[in-house]
Amino acid sequence: MTTRIGVVTFPGSLDDRDAQRAIRIAGAEPVALWHKDKDLKQVDAVVLPGGFSYGDYLRAGAISRFSPVMETLIDQAKAGLPVLGICNGFQILAETHLLPGAMLRNNHLHFICREQKLRVENAATAWTSDYEAGQEILIPLKNADGRYTADEYTLDKLEAEGRVAFRYLTDGPDADGYGNPNGSLRNIAGITNEAGNVVGLMPHPEHAVESLTGGGTDGLPFFTSIIKKLVSA
Amino acid sequence: MSRTPLDTVEHAAGTPDVEQPWAELGLSKDEYARIREILGRRPTGAELAMYSVMWSEHCSYKSSKVHLRQFGEKAPQSEAMLVGIGENAGVVDVGQGYAVTFKVESHNHPSYVEPYQGAATGVGGIVRDIIAMGARPVAVVDPLRFGAADHPDTRRVLPGVVAGISGYGNCLGLPNIGGEVVFDACYQGNPLVNAGAIGVMRHEDIHLAKASGAGNKVILYGARTGGDGIGGASILASETFDDAKPSKRPAVQVGDPFQEKLLIECTLEAFQEKLVVGIQDLGAAGLSCATSELASNGSGGMRVELDDVPLRDSTLSPEEILMSESQERMCAVVEPSKVDRFLEICEKWDVIATVIGEVTDGDRLEIYWHGGKIVDVDPRTVAHEGPVYDRPYARPDWQDALQADDAAKLPRPENADELRAQVLQLVGSPNQASKSWITSQYDHLVQGNTVLARTEGDSGMIRVDEETGLGVAIATDGNGRYAKLDPYTGAQLALAEAYRNVAATGAKPLAVSDCLNFGSPEDPAVMWQFVEAVRGLADGCLQLGTPVTGGNVSLYNQTGTAAIHPTPVVAVLGVIDDVARRTPVAFREEGQLIYLLGDTEPEFGGSAWSQVVHDHLGGLPPKVDLERERLLGEILISASRDGMVDAAHDLSDGGLIQAVVESSLEGGVGARLVVPDGLDAFTFLFSESAGRAVVSVPRSEELRFTDMCGARGLPATRIGVVDGDAVELQGEFTLPLAELREAHQGVIEGLLA
């Protein structure tokens, strides 16, 4: 039986089709989920895609968080359902407090779209097991509100528990994708919950699954990781 | 409301002598007289509102129409053309059952007044034109012109415009795959914000803006109607009909990209279920335009209940409702049996939708308000039979002196050091410098089909079909400096450059859209520029076999008597069978051979070199040879298809050195160049002769490639090799890539900081 991975479409979701394509390329079956439906259609995992749900009005993710689908999703995520939040999806996860912290306007105040070097800090989550810990990858990034912020206590706790999943790499030339693109504290690009089933990150792995259109395939392991995990489970 | 009686048709007929503010609404005395003649009575306030906006320059093309006809009259035979000029946007067959629609429009003036919202709503408007054809929008482009890069106001306008385009386009999920950024003092006070969009559909999904079938319902959906952009209407409303109103309404609208994204999705869903008979977007002139165009393009008449229009502001008068330019609205004609389903889809997407009228079997457009008939017109007279002017035009008396002031006489670099310094100066000048500060604010990846964007290729390219690799490419170009020196040639050079850019990536040019930005048509010199540019473009399109499918005219871009440079912006759309074969600009492999295609002559009029080094504009622009352009295009396309070249870059402003530096920086590999026989180093580097490109050829392909060029008669000169980490001109200078990058990057940010 093929693995079924849901992709939620909120009003204003943009990269939902891209997430579906990535899931397909990785070998699973993408299942479209609708924000007004509480029903998750018994999928094995869920991706909250990028975009500007509700136009990012108020705060990115603030309105989507109250969608019917999120009610179910929050409960099931707490019960272990694997959830990946990409960009706007990460912002939604932060607003629901499934992941700690918040995303603020980029420190340079602009939307930024670029290729970004990341280090995989935690290769033990449901979505990262096909990476090696410490592996450096190149993934596109595009957002206006990507500055990860949390208080010192939370940041220390995340570090201590190994829950910083991805970090922006800063020790190289800008032209090669190095640098902190938005002022995120401690160069944090993505984090995981304690159980490792909920992961959120600002960069877009679903845009790095075909070399023709994404400039590389470094994002594919996100999707192969989860498929392997689900198949072997 | 017991104030003045409602100005119904009946009331108007009975009160022929009421004073009407036609002049304040921008109508001439003759135009007002014509309206009275058409109606056989004075217009009601609502009718006057409709005629005045629809007969405005912006909506009626009254100064340009007589000339734009050439695009139809001289249109080349093209099997690709599915829908031509006259619809919201043209449609082109790209094969495999796909059709592509594309168009460029201007939003110049609003972007000067309120850069963010002006530019944002410009994107919104052009995207609605694309949806109205039945297509899913798949990409946007943004040709931009600003005042001098170091002028303080550019610091206000440029970041606002860029943020507006990025804020709106990114939020719609449309990759931005191309455009231009040009600085010139002539655009101070009149920045040009042109926006283009491309949409893809299956042939059978093409929709047109017409209301047919008596009994069919007219549905207005999207945002509520508010008091935006109705400066004119409030004159009507406040001074003639209701003195209590604020007398000025802002002429700038605030856009809501989120609402537009919902509009896209719900419209496409309605198309998919074949629920729509006719459709029209609401842009300039709002409901006046949508109702009169839908009605006049269809077979019957139309009856509209204006009271049913959902309002944001309940105090709006009927005139204001008719003229409002509130954004993010569309109008669909739907069969009665399908109305429920249509409304259901709108509800699914949280889009407000209301039946506001129906198609009738008469031939009148009738609009009712509070039970009274306030409009009763033949819609054709509103939408299509506006005034047409053949305005006087004359070659300005300064043209000769300008052309005589030949750039060839300017002092040239005297030694290798000066040559080197001028190369650095050129690649670091605002117009030639990297635009990454701007393009990095645009999402070029969303939708996952972008094959070329930013500096990767000479044109933007997107994949249309994931299975077959079918794709389309688009490039927009326009050089106001060339056009100022000679508008006829300038327009052809814009066309030639866009054509060449598309071919350089391996795509076959198919069709053209344009945005003609000029000063006041009431100035005979400007009018002459316009006439010449249109003639040049129409002749050029005929010769290249690429029909104009639609476009836009923006006039009155001037401050006082100072007009902008005539700026015809030309967009060329091309098709490629397999995007995997596209040719990028980057030099990537050391050892590959660099060939220069085409002939280089000492042509410096209007050149970047003359501007950057001497702040000079004079002489003649480069000569145009469209047969050569076509041949060059064919060679570039064949070379891409058969894998004979690894990189290709067209030569345009800045000449050969600019192109080579860009290809080297893009690929991170240098180039060793030699001045070919018969040329001096200066001309070799800086000439802007048209019809040229540089390519990098793998050694294994050299013979095949040169044979092909030889057999077809295209001059191909070996000028160097891809090598090292510097751009070197043998015997003259060496410029390390790091130094070039330093000069080329960061220029725009530096000016705006």
Added chain:
Amino acid sequence: MARVVVDVMLKPEILDPQGQAVQRALPRLGFEGISDVRQGKRFELEVDGPVDDAALARIHELAETFLANTVIEDFTVKVEEVAEAAK
């Protein structure tokens, strides 16, 4: 030191997509009885020296030329008591 607050709101006739989005979300959150929401910007300026008429006039000019675009926005300027110890 004193604080001057400049509030910038879209003019009433101008569409306020953000305010609308907030308002439309309210019923879903179980909030009724709010008939309109408008969202604007609040600038808190810490002014060195006394906030006299001259200073206020300058801030008014700043608001008019820079903080707001009066084509689409209205603004108000007011001096605020800064309760020192308050959080």
Added chain:
Amino acid sequence: MARVVVDVMLKPEILDPQGQAVQRALPRLGFEGISDVRQGKRFELEVDGPVDDAALARIHELAETFLANTVIEDFTVKVEEVAEAAK
């Protein structure tokens, strides 16, 4: 009908690049003597019915759970006199 205003500002310890950008632009515009600028959001809520303690409590809750993200933002709620005839 009454108006309740909710002001939302970033917590003082959180970097406010928007406010900073405004502040940095001031000298260029010829404004001196402003030592700090912070930019936040202002929400104007039009409330049907009386703004009694119960209503205010509800709006306070709305601000806390929705209008502000208290991980990063502080807020204040206040009732505003709506000058009826004023423009």
